[in-house]
Amino acid sequence: MADYQISNGQISIQIDRMGAELKSLKRTDTDTEYLWEGDPAYWKRTSPVLFPIVGSLRGGSYLLNGTNWPMGQHGFARDMEFQLKSQNDHEIWFSLESNEETLQKYPYAFVLDIGYELQETTVIVKWKVSNPADSDLYFSIGGHPAFCCPIQKEEKQEDYRIWFDTKDQVTATAIKDGLAAGEHTVYPLKDGYLQITEHLFDNDALVIENHQAHKTALVRPDGSHYLTVSFDAPLFGIWSPPGKKAPFICIEPWYGRCDAQDFQGIWQEREWGQHLAPGKNFEASYQICV
Numbered sequence: 001m002a003d004y005q006i007s008n009g010q011i012s013i014q015i016d017r018m019g020a021e022l023k024s025l026k027r028t029d030t031d032t033e034y035l036w037e038g039d040p041a042y043w044k045r046t047s048p049v050l051f052p053i054v055g056s057l058r059g060g061s062y063l064l065n066g067t068n069w070p071m072g073q074h075g076f077a078r079d080m081e082f083q084l085k086s087q088n089d090h091e092i093w094f095s096l097e098s099n100e101e102t103l104q105k106y107p108y109a110f111v112l113d114i115g116y117e118l119q120e121t122t123v124i125v126k127w128k129v130s131n132p133a134d135s136d137l138y139f140s141i142g143g144h145p146a147f148c149c150p151i152q153k154e155e156k157q158e159d160y161r162i163w164f165d166t167k168d169q170v171t172a173t174a175i176k177d178g179l180a181a182g183e184h185t186v187y188p189l190k191d192g193y194l195q196i197t198e199h200l201f202d203n204d205a206l207v208i209e210n211h212q213a214h215k216t217a218l219v220r221p222d223g224s225h226y227l228t229v230s231f232d233a234p235l236f237g238i239w240s241p242p243g244k245k246a247p248f249i250c251i252e253p254w255y256g257r258c259d260a261q262d263f264q265g266i267w268q269e270r271e272w273g274q275h276l277a278p279g280k281n282f283e284a285s286y287q288i289c290v
Contacts, residue, residue, distance in 0.1 A: 008090045008118040011290065020082040020094035020114040022047035022145065025123060027290055034227055034290050036146035036248035043241055043248075047145035048078035049114055049127070052106055053270075054142040055258025056178035063265040064107070071105050073178065074144070077112060091117040093126075109133040112141075122289040129283075131276040138268050138275055140256020142233075143286060149196075149218050149240075149249040151226050157247065161193045162238065163225060165215040170194070173257075175204040180260045180271075193219065198245070205239035205250075207257065209272075216251055229253070231286035235272060253286040 002014035002023040014024035025035040053075045061070040082094035093115040115126035131137040174183040217225040233253035
């Protein structure tokens with residue numbers, strides 16, 4: 001059982017204080033669960049927030065002011081306990097502030113607020129990063145929600161499709177050994193639809209950059225869109241663990257990305273990285289509609 005729950009009568013969500021991670025998303029009229037359960041046999045997480053990096057660092061570290069700072073994939077926020085900031089029937093907020101532990105691996109003062117707001121059958125996931133210091137703050141942030149696919153256990157994932165709000169094609173940046181390679185794969189679409197196949201994720205996530213789409217949906221064999229993710233993020237990932245036939249698909253809006261294979265490691269120059277001047281805030285959100 002997660003630590004917190006809110007409901008607006010149409011949908012309900014559950015959230016853990018660890019990582020302020022969304023653990024459940026249900027429609028109350030059908031009791032259908034849309035969020036992956038986190039079975040560690042496939043993947044132990046459900047919807048981690050990625051901060052202060054998205055993806056992996058080349059060599060497992062970044063270079064800042066002549067010093068190498070090690071950091072694991074996707075940063076540390078997903079493994080830290082957040083504090084409840086506010087809660088009512090339709091919205092809940094959590095907060096994480098820099099401390100001695102974070103400063104050992106990320107020498108910046110920050111405040112990270114994560115919120116969830118319910119509107120009819122939509123969850124709005126909100127992020128706010130604040131820079132309380134008198135120097136610039138560099139970071140990346142992203143979502144990693146995993147959704148049940150198939151949504152009906154008797155159905156097969158390979159009979160499902162992914163829909164994008166673009167008709168002809170999407171171009172994905174190739175990922176090799178956790179880093180962006182200088183190669184791209186074009187995925188032709190039929191009226192915006194991409195068929196899910198057993199080997200779609202053999203080469204890791206489909207990383208789709210440069211605002212190619214801002215809405216994507218999971219589509220049942222009968223053609224119905226049962227879950228739609230909408231976002232303004234400049235890039236996003238589509239992922240499921242390769243070779244595991246995992247019964248979920250991740251749709252991941254990102255403001256950041258893993259390093260390129262030839263990246264030299266200078267922190268301020270990471271592709272798609274975000275920059276905050278002293279005293280400024282960064283705010284972003286995405287929506288999950290069921």
